[in-house]
Amino acid sequence: xxxxxxxxxxxxxxxxxxxxxxxxxxxxxxxxxxxxxxxxxxxxxxxxxxxxxxxxxxxxxxxxxxxxxxxxxxxxxxxxxxxxxxxxxxxxxxxxxxxxxxxxxxxxxxxxxxxxxxxxxxxxxxxxxxxxxxxxxxxxxxxxxxxxxxxxxxxxxxxxxxxxxxxxxxxxxxxxxxxxxxxxxxxxxxxxxxxxxxxxxxxxxxxxxxxxxxxxxxxxxxxxxxxxxxxxxxxxxxxxxxxxxxxxxxxxxxxxxxxxxxxxxxxxxxxxxxxxxxxxxxxxxxxxxxxxxxxxxxxxxxxxxxxxxxxxxxxxxxxxxxxxxxxxxxxxxxxxxxxxxxxxxxx
Numbered sequence: 001x002x003x004x005x006x007x008x009x010x011x012x013x014x015x016x017x018x019x020x021x022x023x024x025x026x027x028x029x030x031x032x033x034x035x036x037x038x039x040x041x042x043x044x045x046x047x048x049x050x051x052x053x054x055x056x057x058x059x060x061x062x063x064x065x066x067x068x069x070x071x072x073x074x075x076x077x078x079x080x081x082x083x084x085x086x087x088x089x090x091x092x093x094x095x096x097x098x099x100x101x102x103x104x105x106x107x108x109x110x111x112x113x114x115x116x117x118x119x120x121x122x123x124x125x126x127x128x129x130x131x132x133x134x135x136x137x138x139x140x141x142x143x144x145x146x147x148x149x150x151x152x153x154x155x156x157x158x159x160x161x162x163x164x165x166x167x168x169x170x171x172x173x174x175x176x177x178x179x180x181x182x183x184x185x186x187x188x189x190x191x192x193x194x195x196x197x198x199x200x201x202x203x204x205x206x207x208x209x210x211x212x213x214x215x216x217x218x219x220x221x222x223x224x225x226x227x228x229x230x231x232x233x234x235x236x237x238x239x240x241x242x243x244x245x246x247x248x249x250x251x252x253x254x255x256x257x258x259x260x261x262x263x264x265x266x267x268x269x270x271x272x273x274x275x276x277x278x279x280x281x282x283x284x285x286x287x288x289x290x291x292x293x294x295x296x297x298x299x300x301x302x303x304x305x306x307x308x309x310x311x312x313x314x315x316x317x318x319x320x321x322x323x324x325x326x327x328x329x330x331x332x333x334x335x336x337x338x339x340x341x342x343x344x345x346x347x
Contacts (some may be wrong), residue, residue, distance in 0.1 A: 019171040022048045023108035024057045025099065026071060027118055033067050035184060035226055036114030038074050040177050042185030043141060044112055045075030050145045053109065054078060058102065058198070060095060062088035068195050073187035077194070084200040090118055091210075092125065094202055100129040102198055108172045110150055112141075115176040123176045133167035135175045139278065139301070150175070155278045155298070179226045180282030180302075223257050225274060225281040230256025230289075233276055233303070236263035237292020237313060237332055244269045246336045247291060253343040259283070261293050277302035292332045295320025312336065 022044045026037040037057075044055045054077040059067055061083060068079040082098050103111065103126070111126070113119035115137045127134035135152035139162075142151045149166050150173045156163045167173055225231065232251040234244055244258065251258045260270035262277055276283055278298040288306035293299060295311070295318055303309070304323070311324035312335050321327040328335050 019107045019109040021054045021056055021108055022110045022112065023103070023106070023172075024055070024076070025111065025113045025119070025122070026057045026059050026067070027114060027116060028059065028061055028064050028067055031066065033070055034114060034116065036116060036177065036179040038070070038184045039179070039182040040112045040114060041071055041074045041076055043177070043182045045185065047110070047141065047143050050143050051109070051148060056080065056108070058082065058099065060087045060098060065195070070187075072191050072193040073189065074185045075191070079193060079195050080198050081195060082198040082200050084202065086202050087200065092121055095122055096125045096129060097202060098198065098200055099126055103130055103172065109148070111172050111174045113174070113176050115178045119176045123174055127174045130172060130174075131170070132172050132174050133170045135165055135173070137178050137279075138175055139178055139181050141175060141177070178282060180284060180305075225257065225259055225276065225283050228257045228283065228285050230254045230287045231259050231276070231283060231285045231306075232256055232289045232291065233259040233261065233293060234264050234269070234291045235261040235293030236267060237294070238264065238269065239292075239333070241269050243292070243333060246333060246340070249340050250289070250336050253340055254287070256287070261299050290320050290324070291336060293320055294318050295323065
């Protein structure tokens with residue numbers, strides 16, 4: 001997809017653009033690529049193909065070269081490695097320094113990051129450093145190829161509406177994508193790419209924040225929602241915290257995890273990090289059990305990719321029943337208690 005190739009193919013000269021290609025800041029967790037990084041590689045491949053551009057990924061860490069092959073298989077053309085002991089653990093100041101210097105030199109057209117704890121902190125600092133527009137928590141990204149214009153869609157007003165934004169002139173365009181928004185692309189074994197090293201110079205950078213301890217979801221006994229195969233999710237219909245204790249028992253019997261709707265978060269029955277929905281986590285479990293959840297659109301968007309949905313609600317007209325594979329109308333606590341007893345009896 002070199003400029004010369006396209007000029008030959010089309011038989012006409014193409015105007016050179018200063019900012020080119022789609023770059024991804026990939027995250028590595030315990031020497032494994034974060035799922036959201038693989039998701040945005042697939043989307044970047046789609047966008048790059050429409051622009052006649054390349055997909056280029058940046059990996060930062062102490063020893064991250066082993067993740068490069070996976071990025072190639074999913075659609076990357078080039079992987080840049082910034083390897084240094086100072087990058088072994090994430091630190092905002094050092095990461096902004098390395099990425100800021102690199103992007104000022106390479107001039108990407110679009111930069112994609114996952115809307116993770118790291119991405120949400122890193123993206124605005126990079127945007128400020130580069131004088132770039134920033135679109136956060138996006139649930140859709142499109143390209144107007146004729147104008148080389150990125151159209152970013154993200155939820156507003158608590159997920160009740162969508163807003164589409166664009167930046168006609170400022171570059172690069174920086175975007176964070178909510179985890180679970182896009183499917184992880186298929187890996188093609190024939191794909192390969194080029195690995196390049198990024199010089200890392202950090203003598204003058206003194207991190208203002210030091211990591212004292214890292215506690216993962218797995219260490220807390222929780223599987224990240226985006227990776228869970230079975231999710232038992234509760235809404236306001238559960239009534240109170242005691243209702244969520246029932247959900248914990250049901251999830252334990254099914255070897256699943258507990259999540260909740262925005263209403264349950266607002267009531268304080270579950271933490272924000274366990275919220276499923278447009279403004280929470282988008283999930284793709286094999287089994288999703290919605291308990292006492294009405295099924296409003298902002299919740300449905302978060303769980304629409306579940307393979308099998310069971311809904312339990314005492315309102316037979318609840319919207320959740322329209323998208324459920326199995327619906328149970330009845331007192332949600334009584335139904336859950338009966339399920340728990342049956343599962344425990346079977347061992």
